[in-house]
Amino acid sequence: MFLAAIFLILAVVLTPKAATNFPFFLQIVIYGIADGAIFALIALGYTMVYGIIELINFAHGDIFTLGAFMSMPLISAFGLSEGQSSGVVVWLLLLVITVIVMVINGGVNVLIERVAYRPLRHAPRLAPLITAVGVSFILEGIMYVWRGASNVHYPDLLPDTRIPLIGSASLGVKDIIVIVTAIVLVVLLTIFIGGTRLGKAMRATAQDREAAQLMGIDINRTISATFFIGAVLAGAGGVIFGLYFNSVRFDLGFEAGLFAFTAAVFGGIGNLQGAALGGLFIGLVQAFATANFLPGGAAVSDIWVFMILIIVLVFRPTGLLGMQVPEK
């Protein structure tokens, strides 16, 4: 009901903008979806980790940045640089680099869980939470020392080709890559979680840790797997962020992580589809606000995001797709 109300209000605000300049509106929607796809990739890791050990992993945003940072030396190592013609070889190398980053990023996150969170598994909830904040500072500190405090240029390796749509609106190859990557990863994740033995073990551990142990599931292994997969997705998000925006900074993950966390809460924390949907929604709202479609304009775009979050949580504390199955 209230969801319908929110969408109705948004529709009422947005329809005149869409009507007066539809191509511009379409362009903004495309940007919003591309941004939202990156938020979604980060939000999935937040929601998975929360689902399994009820930890808000504040370091997750920095794991995303780490993915972007680690890909830069790999790009030089593979001999890629700006201005080359972007043939099949470049695409393949980028794919290989992304996969390497995903795996290393996953390994780093598994290590962090092992060292920083696992010893606190039975400690009061606040202890691992504060530890996560600490891990976030450590990661940001490492990246600060590594590449400095200012923006670092990320090689522009993807073609700037744009496919014209209606009027002035166009769809960039970069937009397509961001969106397709996110969709492919979300589909793979859904298949993995829903259909594989380890995926089912992860869901079981998230729903009832003790009962999962009684099935013979090694919960340390499933928790490690969760951190691994979360970081794999965030790492991929980091690489495509770099390729899309061509600029990264050591503290990028702070804000991106905050929005991704918001997306996870918005969608219903612990729920994968909710996180993906929440990411898209936040990307769109931000894009609309930045384009002056919403009252107040770009200056207050964050206010719009969080105001909608608060309204959603007031009427639906478990988020859009939060747990609705009765537990007897």
Next chain:
Amino acid sequence: MALLEVETVDTYYGRVQALRGVSLTIDDGEIVTLIGSNGAGKTTTLRTISGLAHPARGHVRLRGLDIGGLAPDRVVMRGIGHAPEGRRVFARMSVRDNLFLGAYVRKDAAGIRSDEERVFGFFPRLRERRNQIAGTLSGGEQQMLAIGRALMSRPKLLLLDEPSLGLAPILVDTIFQVIKEINSQGTTILLIEQNAAKALQVANRGYVLETGRIVQEGSAKALLESPDVQRAYLGI
């Protein structure tokens, strides 16, 4: 050799001592029941056997091998299945996924399929509802699922914690019939029940727990006829 030996076990929850020198043995093929009032330590005894709680002192041996202090997933691999208190089915997963997870320690796909059929044979309702989400099942169906799920690991010893709690009388009879059937097919059972009369009717032997200690033990028949047991647990 006894299938399971619990020897002078002390178990704590934090600083609270829940078990005080509990000893019991279970032989192959038996149904053994633990009776006692709330808080007597029945559930803690099962949790100590399956590894969810660790004994501070004493031993838990499965066929002579000490399993006290092993993680629960290791205990399952050695052949102990546990249908815990409160059913604890995976509420957001289907009946079939719950059963699949029950067989998590096994790799023999054909055997898993035939055991799923066996569980459906015990509980035809689960077959009808095999694709339903477990959280939407009735309490009785969830209990059937919890028992069926514990059977899927093909345990030598099955621990059942209050399988009749909160069920309609007719369902209670069904569950007890199935417990006897499971036992007659070769699974040894350790059963906890509030309903002491029912439990002693199906069991071979029983132990009486009071505030963490075993105060009485004997054949089910002897316990049924014991004046102390009758007064305290059978309401006679």
